[in-house]
Amino acid sequence: MTEKANFSNIYKFYDLINTVLTLGFDKSWRKKAVNNLIGTSVLDLGSGTGAAFDQLLNFETTAVDPDKKMLELNTFENKVQGFAEDLPFEDNSFDNVFCSFVWRNVSDTNKALHEVYRVLRPGGKFVLLDMTRPKNPFLRMLHKIGTFTVLHIIGLVTLNLKEYRFLYNSLDFYPQPEEHLNKDNFIDLKIERMGLFNFVYLAVFTK
């Protein structure tokens, strides 16, 4: 993946766009994803503005994100600047790594997966939630037309066409999660689909 989005340009609208793209279901999907967490500590990877704050209230959460402007708006108390590919934490630091709507933006997911494994304690959970394309070719075409139209209109209206085009393209950066995600060193991996046309996936890895 060579293209890069400068999230700093769109940080103010980011949560709104996420809600539009997920048809308002993002909160309920995060809630469902959080049900898979164990223990007490969570690393919210690619935390952004802290959209998962309400769902992670009962955990000791550390937010990590590479984008300074996103972190300035982030509502978590513990905030650290960093990339998924090079996490600034000791080995076996967290009971869980929670990662929502980030993975398709990560340039080197193999490296990031190794880092997630490293910072998780044995038995820990990596809970990964993201958008992709529907599996069914007809629904995939409808999804492409819908996301193309919505994101390009928002890009034009907010004068950030490049960033919104990146978001549109990011849905196709990686193959379907069932093909792309692998257990690697983890002992277990479960993937399920959610949402209209099944364009959202939830993957739960166990270390």
Ligand SMILES: C[S@@+](CC[C@H](N)C(=O)[O-])C[C@H]1O[C@@H](n2cnc3c(N)ncnc32)[C@H](O)[C@@H]1O
């Ligand atoms: C769509 S936001 C997701 C925010 C939040 N997790 C949520 O549930 O809405 C994507 C976030 O991923 C971050 N991001 C992009 N590349 C990243 C990377 N390589 N490592 C960690 N975070 C990254 C961006 O800065 C941005 O804040």
